[in-house]
Amino acid sequence: MKKLLTLLLTICLFQYISANDFIIVSPDKNLQVSVFLKEGTLNYNVNYKGKVILEDSPMGMITNVSDFSKDLVFIEKRDQVVNKTYSEPKIKKSHVEYLANEVVYTYQTPQEEKITVTFRVSNNDIAFKYALAQNGETARCIIEKELTGFKFPQQTTTFLTPQATPMTGWMRTKPSYEEEYIPDEPVGTPSKYGVGYTFPGLFHVGDNGWALISETGVSSLYCGSKLSEGTKEGLYTIAFPEEGENNGIGSAKPAISLPGETPWRTITVGDNLKPIVETTIAFDVVEPLYEPSKEYGFGRSTWSWLLWQDGSINYEDQKTFIDLSSELGYELVLIDNWWDTRIGREKIEELAQYAASKNVGICLWYNSNGFWSDAPQGPKNRMNTSVARKKEMAWLKSIGAKGIKVDFFGGDKQETMKLYEDILSDANDYGLAVIFHGCTLPRGWERMYPNFAGSEAVLASENLIFTQHANDTEAYNATLHPFIRNSVASMDFGPVLLNKRHNRNNDGGTERRTTETFQLATAILFQTPVQNFGITPNNLVEYPPFVIDFMKEVPTLWDETVFIDGYPGKYVILARRYAEQWYVAAINAEKEIKKLKVKLPMFSDTKVNIYSDRKDRSPQLEQVNIEKSGEITLEIQSGSGMILKN
Known part of the structure; x- marks a missing residue:
């Protein structure tokens, strides 16, 4: 046939x-x-x-x-x-x-x-x-x-x-x-x-x-x-x-x-x-360029730097976030820039051992730099040459590190593309997954390079900490990505910031305009095999258990993706399936309430959990029976979201 x-x-x-x-x-x-x-x-x-x-x-x-x-x-x-x-x-x-x-x-x-x-x-x-x-x-x-x-x-x-x-x-x-x-x-x-x-x-x-x-x-x-x-x-x-x-x-x-x-x-x-x-x-239309040196694991990660910033790059704070990953059941923790001078290699080895005892793997940040920008963060000059890179990766393997995040690349020249590939190929030799930041769009790399785990290449979550404008336009930007940037490649955005204020103590800095349910929805809308979530320890006691339970269960690998409805810059409804479980996420960037009648055949004649927002914009969880037709009317507030899960 x-x-x-x-x-x-x-x-x-x-x-x-x-x-x-x-x-x-x-x-x-x-x-x-x-x-x-x-x-x-x-x-x-x-x-x-x-x-x-x-x-x-x-x-x-x-x-x-x-x-x-x-x-x-x-x-x-x-x-x-x-x-x-x-x-x-x-x-x-x-x-x-x-x-x-x-x-x-x-x-x-x-x-x-x-x-x-x-x-x-x-x-x-x-x-x-x-x-x-x-x-x-x-x-x-x-x-x-x-x-x-x-x-x-x-x-x-x-x-x-x-x-x-x-x-x-x-x-x-x-x-x-x-x-x-x-x-x-x-x-x-x-x-x-x-x-x-x-x-x-x-x-x-x-x-x-x-x-x-x-x-x-x-x-x-x-x-x-x-x-x-x-x-x-x-x-x-x-x-x-x-x-x-x-x-x-x-x-x-x-x-x-x-x-x-x-x-x-x-x-x-x-x-x-x-x-x-x-x-x-x-x-x-692409094929793998080399065999994986091992079976790579991907998954969820906590990340102190996003909300606690450079001041968190110390031994005790990193232990705190290892504990946070462990409590959430996450596979990874990301230790960001300056760890080489602010924590030191010996203490990093101790952290790696401590994390392993909690069934958490560590990933370490690196500056790609040799000569293409003035970004001062270290470690520097560890990823830009073959000799230094292989020595560093041998050490990473020896302490049981799971991956690296490499930042601050210099453009799209063939010279730079060669550096991306060299880092990926060498990292595979040492069993390391790789995330790139301050970088170009991945172009088929998920399939070409078995240990490639994602790239930023987007106006990502760190900008929510840097400027109020990014918060004021967060919903608008989030409704663009499934149609454009995230449509062609994994996108390491760093979603789900549950702090209402974007600083360590949740009491100053820029202010989040979107709801908690909106934030949860981005864990589904933004696709990448390793999600570096913006959750902090205080969130575990500030929100109802169902919010944290959702974040404990949400996967990062998907078997199927189905577009339901939307328009770039206005709203989006997207369904993803992992094994037999479906998640449908919806967000609204428009100023008015969005009322939409949609057909969700994956939920036909099924009882589903619906995460939404009350009129005061606080999160709520309800159980609803979906009719055999699969039809349901969704009512999404401005800057808010909904999630349906079987």
Whole structure:
């Protein structure tokens, strides 16, 4: 049966328009990609259910040895159906079945230099990449420019976050991928800093549908890319890093050996937001780069630094948070910056032993730095060179550390991508999981690197401590992430801050505007295999037992994710399943109460626990019987949330 399905797809999903023009159709025939030559230049467009998502958009590249942007001639086409299944516990869906139509087109220049373009088209996703052949004795090239573009119709609005200018911000640590999103902007609106936009980018093509643009499969063999500034006509193109990134060290242009290829560019398309939220394309087209050295464990962690800040980096406070993790049944504790000087290695070894006696594993923070920012926090110069890194990791293994958090990277150059990969690969040799902060977007890394546990790359929870503005806009930002940033990769946000005031004693500093139930909901909405929660010891006695019991039980690994309803920047309702247990989380960022009738078939004819807020915004827990239809009306206050759990 599987072979018959593959044959039928092969017959019906590849269509010729003319000798040089082709159409690729998705398995369900709703998504259509046209690839064609126009006066020797390569172009493509995208339609979904007969409506235009991308107008004619350019393709091709210019290298230092050949120009693949003009005078191209079609040579050949190869096609197949890709039908595979894989398991990956660290993403939004643990078991994935991927069915796509793959076509490889080969073109050549007047000098007979060949470039191939591989397209994979599944029901709601497009992935494509370039490959260059070796030409004579030339076995290397520099990609001077990639012409790949995404031309949207004029009615399109955007949900984008600007790329920051390099070597700016606090201690010259930008870009740190923590800029704000602007919703529903017209295409072509200039970005805040004038250097384009960070992946991923969400586009609302009016009544025609939605598109999420990103990339995946970026390793040490290429740079990370971004979207250029948009034109008034709606064209955004692939752009390489800025020259000033990484303190100006390393080329902004990627270099590849020949034969060689680029990462995948991805486009997720739908006439609603469900395919955008549920996509797994970032992982569908990549493969693991090495075998895990052990079976890695992920899970929940406490983290003193978030609310207790630098002053908590001492032996006694860290024991307190080890005890907190133990009481909550959490697997981990994170000891943040300055531990090398404020606690010292001998005392860290003692803490590791104490944590092990409580069935808690320790993770330690590191500064990635060699020379790319002025961030002073230590330990420094332990992760930036192979010799120092392996010595440090051998010590970490010897004390039983479970993982590391590495912070303050310098951009997206190939030089920096190599550092990410070197840290991950070496850490695997020593059985260490890795989280990155002050860093770029992960691009398929959950599948590519078995010990990768997540990245920040978002305006994360530490900003709630730093500015009141972040608190005032917390609900708005939280309703964006499931549609954009967290849709394509794990997101180490550091959620669930139950203190009403963001300081150690819960009596000063910035003020939380959202409710406790909202905070609990973010434990479900924000997906990453290791969650560094913002819970503090006082929370255990300040809130009803059902609040703390929820946090003791909530998982960080999910078997299934289902989008229920929402609109980016306004509200979101999302369901996740772990084993047989379903969690449905809803939050509201709008000023008015949100009353929504939704269908939750996973709760059909079932008694569920509902966490919500009273009129005074205090948390409450009720049990409700859901009808056989699965329908229920949710009423969510502004800045509040709801959770349903079977």
